[in-house]
Amino acid sequence: MLDRFEKFLNERGLRLTTQRQLVVRTFLDQEEHLSAEELYLLVKKKAPEIGYTTVYRTLKLLAEADLAHARNFQDGFARFEPAHYMGHHDHLICRKCGSITEFTNEHIEVMQEKVAREHGFKITDHTLDIYGVCRECR
Amino acid sequence: MLDRFEKFLNERGLRLTTQRQLVVRTFLDQEEHLSAEELYLLVKKKAPEIGYTTVYRTLKLLAEADLAHARNFQDGFARFEPAHYMGHHDHLICRKCGSITEFTNEHIEVMQEKVAREHGFKITDHTLDIYGVCRECR
DNA sequence: TCAGAAAATGAAAATCATTTTCATTTGTTC
DNA sequence: GAACAAATGAAAATGATTTTCATTTTCTGA
Numbered sequence: 001m002l003d004r005f006e007k008f009l010n011e012r013g014l015r016l017t018t019q020r021q022l023v024v025r026t027f028l029d030q031e032e033h034l035s036a037e038e039l040y041l042l043v044k045k046k047a048p049e050i051g052y053t054t055v056y057r058t059l060k061l062l063a064e065a066d067l068a069h070a071r072n073f074q075d076g077f078a079r080f081e082p083a084h085y086m087g088h089h090d091h092l093i094c095r096k097c098g099s100i101t102e103f104t105n106e107h108i109e110v111m112q113e114k115v116a117r118e119h120g121f122k123i124t125d126h127t128l129d130i131y132g133v134c135r136e137c138r
Numbered sequence: 139m140l141d142r143f144e145k146f147l148n149e150r151g152l153r154l155t156t157q158r159q160l161v162v163r164t165f166l167d168q169e170e171h172l173s174a175e176e177l178y179l180l181v182k183k184k185a186p187e188i189g190y191t192t193v194y195r196t197l198k199l200l201a202e203a204d205l206a207h208a209r210n211f212q213d214g215f216a217r218f219e220p221a222h223y224m225g226h227h228d229h230l231i232c233r234k235c236g237s238i239t240e241f242t243n244e245h246i247e248v249m250q251e252k253v254a255r256e257h258g259f260k261i262t263d264h265t266l267d268i269y270g271v272c273r274e275c276r
Numbered sequence: 277t278c279a280g281a282a283a284a285t286g287a288a289a290a291t292c293a294t295t296t297t298c299a300t301t302t303g304t305t306c
Numbered sequence: 307g308a309a310c311a312a313a314t315g316a317a318a319a320t321g322a323t324t325t326t327c328a329t330t331t332t333c334t335g336a
Binding site: 072074092094095101103105107108111112115116119120121122123124125126127128129130131132133134135138 | 210212230232233239241243245246249250253254257258259260261262263264265266267268269270271272273276
Binding site: 153155173174175190191194195198214215216 | 292293294295296302303304
């Protein structure tokens, strides 16, 4: 994935710097949905001189490269997820522990298409966030 | 609906002031999903002395009273909708004109319950936002 | 190899939506 | 009408994110 990022950067005359590498590596290592701040803190552990700004900038680039997606759940800040496997997916968010679980359901997607069609609406994308209490917290 | 708001306020020793009435009336008149700023501007037309703060505070109270809901689409600020008819519903958001259409689909709800059950997850609520291009804009 | 240009960095300032503070006004109660 | 609670509006504060800017790093071509 780093190579894809490098390709993206090179294509527009940008550079894969040491800092960017570190941010991306740290980001990919975590399989969780990190906020910019969380990622910044993780990165800072390895390289204390790295600035908040660089983390933000790198996340933005990753999103532009379509290698990461910004998600807004209901806590007032963005969380980022790598555009790994599962092209598209939805989320189950636990209100107690904050855990975020991904899922896909073909059936729901089909029904959405149906609803959209009935409204003469052409879907480009969607967000389905289900809030509640996860197995562990019940 | 104003009477329900008044009841809510009275129950906790608060008052339905002239300003609050005006904000709520203006809010209910619009059948659209207004942002705080949009509502503020509308209110200001009728009573220029009303402050931004009062609009925010009133919206917050309405939300606490469960007479309005704050929604976060992807434009960085909240939009509010009256908790009118349709207890729960989802949204079709046009990326071109910004129009927001509400819909309900029992089938999708049922499938969500199914997915949740499979994950041992207990749903409290959810958000389904479908983005794309509406009939008028295609 | 070196000069010059382009891009990147980090700190600090700026932004934007929203909330809080605070002095003042208004409404309620006794 | 005095005393007190609640509401208001302006301005300041907040918190996430972005921009600015001076400095540093990297690349490119002579």
